[in-house]
Structure formats: structure tokens, C-alpha cells
Amino acid sequence: MSPANVLNKPTYLVVAEDLRGNPGQRKAYESQKNCVILAGPGSGKTKIITIKVARILNEDIRLPRGIACITYNAECARELKRRLDELGVVENSHIFIGTVHSFCLKNIILPYGKIAGLELPEPLSVAIPKEQDRLMEMALLQEKGDEELRRWKIRLARYRRTYLDRDSLEWKNTDEDAAQVIEAYEAKLRKNGFIDFDDMMLLGLQLVEKHEWIRKLIKARFPVLVVDEYQDLGVPLHRMVLSLCFKAGVRLIAVGDPDQSIYGFTGAKPELLEKLAEMEGIEQVRLRLNYRCGETIVKASQITLGEKRGYDARPGAHKGTIDIHECPGGLEHQAETICNKIIPNVIKRRRCNLGDIAVLYLDKNMGDVIAEKVNAAGLPFIRIDQNAPYQKTPLIRWLEDCALWCSGGWKEGKPRLSALIQTWLAFNRNDCDNDMLLTYKRGLIRFLWANRRPEMMLHNWLSAFQSSCLKEMFSQQKIMRDEKEAFERLIGACAKGGRIENFIVAAFAGQGGSPEHLNLLTLHSSKGSEFDVVVIMGMDQGLIPRYGSGEGEKREQRRLFYVGLTRSRNEVHLTYSGWTKNKYGRKFNNGPSEFLIELRDSVLNDDEGCSMAKSTSNAILGGVL
Numbered sequence: 001m002s003p004a005n006v007l008n009k010p011t012y013l014v015v016a017e018d019l020r021g022n023p024g025q026r027k028a029y030e031s032q033k034n035c036v037i038l039a040g041p042g043s044g045k046t047k048i049i050t051i052k053v054a055r056i057l058n059e060d061i062r063l064p065r066g067i068a069c070i071t072y073n074a075e076c077a078r079e080l081k082r083r084l085d086e087l088g089v090v091e092n093s094h095i096f097i098g099t100v101h102s103f104c105l106k107n108i109i110l111p112y113g114k115i116a117g118l119e120l121p122e123p124l125s126v127a128i129p130k131e132q133d134r135l136m137e138m139a140l141l142q143e144k145g146d147e148e149l150r151r152w153k154i155r156l157a158r159y160r161r162t163y164l165d166r167d168s169l170e171w172k173n174t175d176e177d178a179a180q181v182i183e184a185y186e187a188k189l190r191k192n193g194f195i196d197f198d199d200m201m202l203l204g205l206q207l208v209e210k211h212e213w214i215r216k217l218i219k220a221r222f223p224v225l226v227v228d229e230y231q232d233l234g235v236p237l238h239r240m241v242l243s244l245c246f247k248a249g250v251r252l253i254a255v256g257d258p259d260q261s262i263y264g265f266t267g268a269k270p271e272l273l274e275k276l277a278e279m280e281g282i283e284q285v286r287l288r289l290n291y292r293c294g295e296t297i298v299k300a301s302q303i304t305l306g307e308k309r310g311y312d313a314r315p316g317a318h319k320g321t322i323d324i325h326e327c328p329g330g331l332e333h334q335a336e337t338i339c340n341k342i343i344p345n346v347i348k349r350r351r352c353n354l355g356d357i358a359v360l361y362l363d364k365n366m367g368d369v370i371a372e373k374v375n376a377a378g379l380p381f382i383r384i385d386q387n388a389p390y391q392k393t394p395l396i397r398w399l400e401d402c403a404l405w406c407s408g409g410w411k412e413g414k415p416r417l418s419a420l421i422q423t424w425l426a427f428n429r430n431d432c433d434n435d436m437l438l439t440y441k442r443g444l445i446r447f448l449w450a451n452r453r454p455e456m457m458l459h460n461w462l463s464a465f466q467s468s469c470l471k472e473m474f475s476q477q478k479i480m481r482d483e484k485e486a487f488e489r490l491i492g493a494c495a496k497g498g499r500i501e502n503f504i505v506a507a508f509a510g511q512g513g514s515p516e517h518l519n520l521l522t523l524h525s526s527k528g529s530e531f532d533v534v535v536i537m538g539m540d541q542g543l544i545p546r547y548g549s550g551e552g553e554k555r556e557q558r559r560l561f562y563v564g565l566t567r568s569r570n571e572v573h574l575t576y577s578g579w580t581k582n583k584y585g586r587k588f589n590n591g592p593s594e595f596l597i598e599l600r601d602s603v604l605n606d607d608e609g610c611s612m613a614k615s616t617s618n619a620i621l622g623g624v625l
Contacts, residue, residue: 063094071227139188295320297322367385
């Protein structure tokens with residue numbers, strides 16, 4: 001294509017030329033039907049989604065109609081927004097990009113709930129987690145006596161998201177105790193003027209399934225629905241999709257990978273995506289080429305799954321390596337080995353940045369162990385788990401982006417000011433007229449231009465931001481009470497005596513992802529990410545997989561290990577000690593994870609894995625197992 005032609009073409013058409021070498025990607029891009037894209041790791045699914053969305057907006061629909069892009073969590077939504085912004089597609093009143101909970105609240109419950117006769121609190125407020133726990137404890141005490149909430153919480157959440165028809169015998173009889181506690185809890189929510197996050201999806205589904213006129217209005221506004229990470233979204237969303245797609249005629253683009261379903265504890269059912277892909281009227285596209293991982297890692301990941309998927313590394317891809325490290329001294333020894341040996345060796349050998357490396361682990365407790373050692377080694381890091389200094393909510397992520405703009409990003413347009421403004425308006429759009437939105441927009445611009453000071457203490461910067469913009473938003477937007485709580489936690493963390501009291505604005509900007517910060521993430525949080533080098537710690541029997549795991553639980557933990565392996569482009573390092581301790585201090589000498597042993601044995605004994613065994617001989621053949 002000549003330079004002149006490139007200059008005259010929209011960005012999405014220029015980028016789409018790259019798809020011609022991949023028949024699967026091209027088929028997904030060109031599909032005009034309801035389409036399910038089954039996309040393996042590193043197959044370019046986010047690229048396909050964003051180019052396809054840009055094409056649909058430019059070629060298939062016209063204002064005031066738009067498109068809705070929904071996904072499981074805020075991190076996935078953030079990545080979609082970033083990639084769409086690069087194609088010139090920015091979220092506005094005609095384009096929704098966010099979580100399924102946010103979609104249901106803003107585009108179904110708030111505009112149509114009252115009209116449809118839904119009994120909702122006025123004003124509508126979303127219960128924050130501590131309020132949810134308090135009311136659930138009260139319901140549990142009322143129905144079952146003095147029971148420990150921790151032992152019931154997952155049981156209740158899974159039941160609530162699985163059995164949706166409250167008038168059915170299935171709801172009442174499958175787990176009668178759970179049904180009684182849930183009904184008492186929901187009654188207490190309403191009495192206190194709240195809905196919770198599950199309500200957003202459940203009430204949204206109720207409105208869509210019961211009212212044809214609501215389905216028609218949604219189709220009129222969003223004739224195309226894009227669902228990313230479909231395998232994580234469970235029964236309520238699946239039923240909503242069936243209603244909107246097969247009853248109302250909304251065009252569906254669903255993307256996902258059943259092998260990366262790792263949220264079974266929240267009610268995710270990967271088989272729903274597989275069933276959807278086989279339905280009449282659905283065009284199915286499989287993406288099997290992995291552009292991310294080296295050949296060794298692609299082969300190892302399928303061994304980890306225990307099933308062949310036909311995935312291949314892209315032609316000419318590097319081999320990649322997998323190294324296994326025995327650390328007999330326990331998790332602390334593993335963390336020390338990672339900080340003092342693995343990471344320095346990787347940086348010296350590969351000449352890469354800390355930001356190219358991720359350490360993945362099971363939970364916040366393991367995160368405490370590695371964070372302590374990383375801190376002692378003097379390595380700057382980003383931490384994403386429940387014990388992180390602050391929560392990475394959509395608002396907090398946006399504040400990190402604002403800090404990045406104020407720390408020099410304004411000079412290069414990274415991030416773009418227009419994108420920051422559009423996200424700010426999306427936060428405030430509920431119940432605000434155009435004059436009020438204009439006032440909010442001007443206030444944000446004034447603050448950002450006046451506070452381009454990367455050396456300013458973060459607490460002072462955030463306090464000024466609160467006074468200038470955020471206080472008014474929190475006052476007006478009752479549905480953002482969870483974001484207000486997250487902001488207050490952040491303010492506390494950077495106040496005197498807080499865990500990040502020495503943070504300046506530039507350091508906070510780096511928490512959004514920077515080359516100078518090591519990445520510490522739980523395995524669950526890592527999905528959707530990619531790094532040059534991945535270290536997975538805690539590969540011990542009893543941790544991965546956990547003690548007492550049933551067949552279904554073990555399959556999900558196998559998928560979790562698979563997700564961790566496939567975050568890496570070039571190198572994977574696995575650490576283990578061969579023993580674990582329970583919360584009472586009892587030691588169990590159960591050896592390395594069965595997944596680790598299986599990987600080693602398959603690599604060494606399977607003829608198809610011989611090239612892999614040779615490429616990793618220093619580690620796997622070197623006798624660490």
C-alpha cells in the first residue's frame with residue numbers, strides 16, 4: 001500500500017491489513033453475523049475486537065445508535081478502552097465500554113427499572129463491601145443462628161448466581177438454607193436503601209427477560225453487543241445474551257476461551273461459551289495461532305491443560321524456556337531466590353527492564369512474602385492483590401492515568417487529554433444535564449493544567465483533586481459509593497504513616513504500569529496481561545493444586561496454571577520447596593506440585609516434546625526435580 005493511500009484511510013483499515021496473513025483473524029473481522037470467537041492465549045483477540053468495533057462504528061451503524069462492549073472486570077475494560085483509543089474510538093454516550101455490572105446498572109436498571117415497576121431504593125445506592133458483610137451477617141444470624149460468615153459467603157454467592165428463578169422449586173429446594181439466607185439478606189439490603197453488585201446483574205436480567213419493550217429499547221440504542229471474556233461471566237449474562245440476541249435481534253460478538261475460565265468460585269461456567277458457539281445462527285471462529293509465547297511455552301501450556309488444543313506458536317517464533325528452581329527453605333526461600341538470583345540474572349542476560357518481569361502467586365498472603373523480599377532488595381514494584389496499599393478500581397486507574405498526564409504525558413499526548421475527559425464525563429453522566437457536564441469538564445481541565453507537578457507529594461495532589469473535582473462527584477453520584485471508599489483508602493495510604501506516604505505524583509503514575517516497576521500479581525489478576533518473563537512461585541503440592549480439591553476444582557486450578565504460563569513471551573521460571581504449612585503451623589512434605597511433575601515427565605518422555613526437552617535441558621534435565 002502506498003504512503004498516500006495509507007494517509008487517506010481510517011486507522012482501523014490500515015491496521016486491518018495486518019490480518020490478511022491469518023485466516024482465522026480475517027474471518028472474525030469480516031463476519032457480518034452473530035459470531036463467537038474462540039481465542040487461545042496470545043491469539044490477538046483484543047486486536048480483533050477493537051478493529052472490528054471500529055469497523056462496525058464506521059460502516060454498519062449510524063448515530064445516535066451505538067455499540068456496547070462489556071467484559072468481566074475493570075482491567076479488561078481498561079485495556080479495551082486503551083486499544084480503542086489508539087484507533088480513534090473514545091467512549092461517549094453512544095459507546096459503552098465497561099463491566100457487565102456497570103452496563104446493567106447504567107443502561108438497564110437506572111433508565112427503565114422504575115418505569116417497569118421494579119421496587120428500587122430512592123435514591124439508588126450501591127452497598128459497599130463492609131455494608132454487604134454486615135447485612136449478610138444479620139441475615140445469617142436471623143435464619144441460621146450464630147454462624148461464621150466466612151464459611152457461607154462463597155456458597156451464598158454461587159447459589160445466588162446459579163439459580164435465578166426465585167419462584168421455581170429449584171431455587172427453593174436445591175439448597176433451602178442458602179435460599180432462606182439470601183432472601184433475608186436481600187430484604188435487608190432494600191430496607192437500608194441498597195442494591196449490591198449481584199443485584200445489578202440479576203435485576204438487569206429480570207428486566208430484560210420480562211419486558212419486550214426494554215429489549216427493543218436496548219436494541220435501538222445498542223444494535224451490536226460485544227462480550228469479551230465470555231467464559232467468566234456465568235449464567236445471568238448468558239441468559240441476558242440469549243434474550244437480547246435471539247429474541248430482540250441484537251447482533252452478538254462474543255469472545256473467550258473456556259480453557260482460561262478461572263472464576264468458578266463466582267459462578268463462571270465455561271461450558272456456556274461452548275454451547276453458545278454451537279447454536280444455530282452463530283458463526284464460530286477459532287484462533288489457534290499464538291503470537292505471544294515461544295514454542296516451548298506453547299507446548300508446555302497444552303501439557304498443563306492435559307488436552308491437546310492444536311495451538312501453535314507463530315512461524316519463526318523464538319523457542320522460549322522453562323526453568324524450575326528448587327528452594328528447600330520454604331516460601332521465604334523462594335522469594336529470596338526470585339529477588340536475589342532469578343531477577344538479577346534475567347536483567348543482566350536479557351538487558352530488560354523490571355517492568356518486563358512479573359511474579360505471579362496464589363493469594364494476598366503469598367503476596368506479602370514476595371513484597372517483603374522485593375522491598376528489602378530495593379526493587380520498585382506494582383502490586384495487585386487484596387493486600388495492596390490501595391484497590392485498582394476504574395476511578396483509581398483513571399487517577400493513575402491523570403497522574404501520568406501531569407507527570408509529562410501531556411507533552412506527548414500519552415494518555416490523551418480527550419480520553420481522560422471522556423472517562424471523567426462517563427463517571428458523571430448519570431442524572432447530569434449537558435450544562436453540568438460542561439462545568440465538570442472545565443473543572444477537570446483547570447485542575448490538570450494547574451497541577452502538572454510530578455514531584456508534588458501524592459497526598460497533596462489527591463487532596464487538591466478531591467477539593468476541585470471529586471468531592472462534588474461523590475456527592476452527586478450515589479452509585480459510586482464503592483469508588484468513594486476506594487479513594488478514601490488511597491488517601492489514607494499516602495497520608496503520614498501510610499504505606500505509600502513517600503509517594504510523589506510520578507511514582508503514582510508509574511503504578512499504572514511502567515518499565516521501572518516489577519509486577520507482583522495474583523494468578524487470577526494476571527489474566528489479560530503479558531510479560532517477557534514470568535515467575536510463578538509456590539508450585540508445591542497443597543498450594544497448586546490446593547489440598548482436598550475435587551475433580552472440578554482441580555481442573556480449574558489446572559487452567560489457572562495454564563493462564564500463568566501463557567502470560568510469558570520468552571521465559572517462565574517455576575519455584576517450589578517440596579513442603580507447605582497449614583495455618584496451625586503443621587508441616588506437610590508432599591513434594592512439588594503434581595502439575596510440575598506432570599510437566600517435567602511429559603516433556604522428557606513424550607516424543608513430541610523432545611525438542612522442548614532439549615531447549616530447556618539446563619533447567620529440566622539439570623536435576624532440580
